[in-house]
Amino acid sequence: MLICPHCGAPLEQAGQALRCRNGHSYDIARSGYCNLLQSARSGEHTGDSREMVMARRQFLDRGYYEPLAQALCAQTVRLTQDRAAVRLVDAGCGEGYYTRRIADALHAAGKQLTAVGIDISKAATQYAAKRDHHTRYVTGSAYHMPIAGGCVDVLCSIFAPTPAQEFRRVLAPDGAVLCAVPGEEHLWELKCAVYDTPYRNREDKYHLDGFRLADRQKLTYAAHMDDPSDVQTLFAMTPYAHRTPRRGLERLHALRGLDVTLSFLLLTFVP
Numbered sequence: 683m684l685i686c687p688h689c690g691a692p693l694e695q696a697g698q699a700l701r702c703r704n705g706h707s708y709d710i711a712r713s714g715y716c717n718l719l720q721s722a723r724s725g726e727h728t729g730d731s732r733e734m735v736m737a738r739r740q741f742l743d744r745g746y747y748e749p750l751a752q753a754l755c756a757q758t759v760r761l762t763q764d765r766a767a768v769r770l771v772d773a774g775c776g777e778g779y780y781t782r783r784i785a786d787a788l789h790a791a792g793k794q795l796t797a798v799g800i801d802i803s804k805a806a807t808q809y810a811a812k813r814d815h816h817t818r819y820v821t822g823s824a825y826h827m828p829i830a831g832g833c834v835d836v837l838c839s840i841f842a843p844t845p846a847q848e849f850r851r852v853l854a855p856d857g858a859v860l861c862a863v864p865g866e867e868h869l870w871e872l873k874c875a876v877y878d879t880p881y882r883n884r885e886d887k888y889h890l891d892g893f894r895l896a897d898r899q900k901l902t903y904a905a906h907m908d909d910p911s912d913v914q915t916l917f918a919m920t921p922y923a924h925r926t927p928r929r930g931l932e933r934l935h936a937l938r939g940l941d942v943t944l945s946f947l948l949l950t951f952v953p
């Protein structure tokens with residue numbers, strides 16, 4: 683599935699590198715990840731830092747998002763029930779929490795699996811590769827994936843960018859895109875604690891140009907957090923973490939624990 687980010691020719695593994703027939707070569711790091719990010723398109727090199735990656739990993743390991751992981755696994759297995767072999771890409775895979783779970787579920791379902799995780803953050807792909815030896819993790823952009831056209835059976839985008847045109851390019855004609863996005867009530871109690879006038883997420887804004895929504899599932903449940911650092915990490919994982927006024931942050935840091943609603947939409951799009 684992987685192609686050379688420089689010339690577009692297929693990449694093959696040769697020792698500890700991925701090489702194309704035109705002599706371009708990309709080292710596979712000891713951790714197992716490979717940097718295929720083409721240099722400097724400004725504004726795109728904004729992946730999460732190592733600290734953010736570690737914090738998110740610790741938080742995810744506590745299991746609050748386990749029901750979502752299970753729902754994603756079930757839907758991926760369902761989408762591939764007629765296939766013996768599956769080519770999976772997780773675009774914006776982060777530190778691979780869901781990638782690894784989905785890959786495990788497909789293995790357990792007896793699929794012959796080729797899996798690639800792509801993230802713009804080097805720290806995230808590095809970390810992912812260390813924990814999952816069955817998936818090839820590469821540093822790259824979801825907007826210019828180092829993936830051959832028309833070859834992906836299931837393309838996951840979990841709280842990550844969804845460039846429709848690029849998704850269309852890499853997807854097989856009978857493939858599917860599986861997106862996870864926040865539901866309307868997601869983190870409602872956390873928002874109420876931090877903001878004077880919290881707003882709900884809009885659920886009607888998710889569409890993918892050139893695709894048809896083939897399936898929509900909603901998953902909502904309550905989580906109890908009694909460790910203040912979990913609450914803070916949860917908040918730091920949200921897109922509004924960077925634009926919250928100081929008063930809100932003070933309220934956040936005063937929270938000793940939280941009962942919070944977690945809510946997700948699982949959207950399956952087909953060409």
Ligand SMILES: C[S@@+](CC[C@H](N)C(=O)[O-])C[C@H]1O[C@@H](n2cnc3c(N)ncnc32)[C@H](O)[C@@H]1O
Nearest residue numbers: 729730774775776801802803823824840841842
């Ligand atoms: C909210 S995180 C979700 C990570 C992972 N899917 C998860 O749910 O644990 C969003 C991820 O998208 C990545 N990202 C942001 N822009 C990207 C881009 N243009 N190409 C690839 N990854 C990107 C970030 O580095 C980050 O890891």
Ligand SMILES: [Zn+2]
Nearest residue numbers: 686689702706
């Ligand atoms: Zn090349």
